[in-house]
Amino acid sequence: MTYRLFYWPGLQGRGEFVRLAFEEVAEPYVDVVREDGPEGMAAMAALMGGGEGRPAFAPPILEDGDVVISQTANILLYLGPRLGLAPPDEALRHTAHGLQLTIADFVNEAHDTHHPISGNLFYKDQKEAAKACATEFLNNRAPKYLAYFDKTLAAGDGFAVGGVHSYVDLSLFQVVVGLAYAFPRAMARFDERWPALAALTERVGRRPRLAAYLASPRRIPFNETGIFRHYPELDIDG
Amino acid sequence: MTYRLFYWPGLQGRGEFVRLAFEEVAEPYVDVVREDGPEGMAAMAALMGGGEGRPAFAPPILEDGDVVISQTANILLYLGPRLGLAPPDEALRHTAHGLQLTIADFVNEAHDTHHPISGNLFYKDQKEAAKACATEFLNNRAPKYLAYFDKTLAAGDGFAVGGVHSYVDLSLFQVVVGLAYAFPRAMARFDERWPALAALTERVGRRPRLAAYLASPRRIPFNETGIFRHYPELDIDG
Numbered sequence: 198m199t200y201r202l203f204y205w206p207g208l209q210g211r212g213e214f215v216r217l218a219f220e221e222v223a224e225p226y227v228d229v230v231r232e233d234g235p236e237g238m239a240a241m242a243a244l245m246g247g248g249e250g251r252p253a254f255a256p257p258i259l260e261d262g263d264v265v266i267s268q269t270a271n272i273l274l275y276l277g278p279r280l281g282l283a284p285p286d287e288a289l290r291h292t293a294h295g296l297q298l299t300i301a302d303f304v305n306e307a308h309d310t311h312h313p314i315s316g317n318l319f320y321k322d323q324k325e326a327a328k329a330c331a332t333e334f335l336n337n338r339a340p341k342y343l344a345y346f347d348k349t350l351a352a353g354d355g356f357a358v359g360g361v362h363s364y365v366d367l368s369l370f371q372v373v374v375g376l377a378y379a380f381p382r383a384m385a386r387f388d389e390r391w392p393a394l395a396a397l398t399e400r401v402g403r404r405p406r407l408a409a410y411l412a413s414p415r416r417i418p419f420n421e422t423g424i425f426r427h428y429p430e431l432d433i434d435g
Numbered sequence: 436m437t438y439r440l441f442y443w444p445g446l447q448g449r450g451e452f453v454r455l456a457f458e459e460v461a462e463p464y465v466d467v468v469r470e471d472g473p474e475g476m477a478a479m480a481a482l483m484g485g486g487e488g489r490p491a492f493a494p495p496i497l498e499d500g501d502v503v504i505s506q507t508a509n510i511l512l513y514l515g516p517r518l519g520l521a522p523p524d525e526a527l528r529h530t531a532h533g534l535q536l537t538i539a540d541f542v543n544e545a546h547d548t549h550h551p552i553s554g555n556l557f558y559k560d561q562k563e564a565a566k567a568c569a570t571e572f573l574n575n576r577a578p579k580y581l582a583y584f585d586k587t588l589a590a591g592d593g594f595a596v597g598g599v600h601s602y603v604d605l606s607l608f609q610v611v612v613g614l615a616y617a618f619p620r621a622m623a624r625f626d627e628r629w630p631a632l633a634a635l636t637e638r639v640g641r642r643p644r645l646a647a648y649l650a651s652p653r654r655i656p657f658n659e660t661g662i663f664r665h666y667p668e669l670d671i672d673g
Contacts, residue, residue: 246582246583246586247582247583247584247585247586247587247590248586248587248589248590249590251586252530252533252587253533254537254540254580254583255537263526264526264529265530266529266530266533267533267537268532268533268536268537270536271529271532271533271536274529274532275529288501288502291502291504291509291512291513292490292504294506294509294512295490295491295504295505295506295509298506298508298509298536299492299493299505299506302492302543305540305543309547309551313547313551313552313564313568314551314564314567314568314571315567315568315571315572315575315576317571317575317576318571323567326551326552326564326567329552329553329561329564330551330552330553333552333553333555333556334553337553337555338553338555342492344484344485345484345485345492346485347485348484348485348486348489349485349486349490351486352485352486352487
């Protein structure tokens with residue numbers, strides 16, 4: 198049974214963390230909404246909202262036969278061992294999952310820089326709060342997360358967990374390239390400040406299947422509907 | 436080996452979701468910072484920051500012998516089967532975990548109502564943004580989450596997952612009583628709007644061990660340093 202991934206069309210978003218895992222190991226998957234258009238969108242909506250057959254609150258959603266799983270980190274927890282992208286023992290799987298959930302928190306905060314008041318309001322209607330939020334994020338929060346991941350990688354010979362290449366490494370790559378897209382000025386000295394993260398980003402970006410994916414039209418370009426948005430007015434000198 | 440839980444002192448916070456699971460089944464645990472004071476705080480700090488022996492980014496942190504697990508939902512994923520508070524099969528455990536991660540998102544948004552710009556700034560310095568954020572939360576986001584959980588419970592005979600009492604039920608209880616504390620006006624018609632959630636809250640609150648815990652001094656009262664804060668100016672008519 199081919200895995201089916203449901204996610205909003207037109208943006209990398211949280212779905213991209215799942216796509217990177219599939220692409221890295223060349224696991225076939227159906228990117229349902231992208232491939233089926235409005236019908237795919239309707240199929241996704243039918244899985245959401247709560248109640249019988251609607252287990253998800255929001256995308257991404259993974260369908261594996263009868264199994265339906267939502268929440269990015271939960272999907273990767275499920276796929277990791279199946280795709281050979283998780284450490285072998287249970288305790289290390291919880292370590293990997295803890296890191297992935299910390300990435301999820303980091304991603305939420307990166308998203309909130311442009312939508313601090315509400316995702317239901319336009320960016321232009323919360324610009325002042327966004328500027329304050331982005332400045333705090335870039336001065337305090339992002340460096341705290343980045344230092345944490347950098348130290349984690351440095352202590353693990355360049356791998357996030359258990360000395361093996363895992364889905365966490367792929368997700369860290371995605372966060373770093375996303376931040377570099379959104380905040381080029383703040384991230385200007387990235388390689389010098391967080392060398393282990395920089396080395397991971399280079400290593401992961403050179404994995405042959407992933408490099409081919411990133412260069413293909415399947416990789417949706419970063420844009421201003423995703424999590425990582427380049428609004429120059431939110432950036433600061435790093 | 437007795438479980439050791441590390442969390443900030445003086446507030447329920449995210450640690451409370453773990454405490455409720457322990458209390459429900461009368462599993463002994465050490466609430467390290469509360470019991471050991473500054474020494475416990477130092478022990479917690481030593482587990483954080485990344486690198487060798489410091490796997491956590493933030494509390495809560497669970498120590499089970501050599502195993503150290505961070506992130507609330509990850510801790511409950513680990514404890515669920517061990518405490519008899521998780522459904523038996525793997526797919527349902529992922530369903531439970533997806534719900535728990537959705538609760539985590541809901542809790543983050545509830546927290547952001549009073550700190551939309553940054554957790555590093557005082558509430559008084561982001562009051563205007565907080566008012567806008569809280570209004571959006573109470574009008575749009577909270578009802579969306581609550582309707583989702585209400586439908587999930589209604590379809591499951593009053594249980595969140597697999598027709599069995601689980602840690603997800605305990606966490607939903609905590610969210611409901613937290614919202615009722617923080618936003619009494621907005622939640623005034625709670626029972627009528629979300630009857631399945633109201634029934635769950637009553638059922639869980641009557642569990643004998645949990646009721647004893649809630650009435651004991653071990654249950655830290657809600658207060659204005661936690662996630663759910665009662666700032667009357669942020670509340671609206673429901």
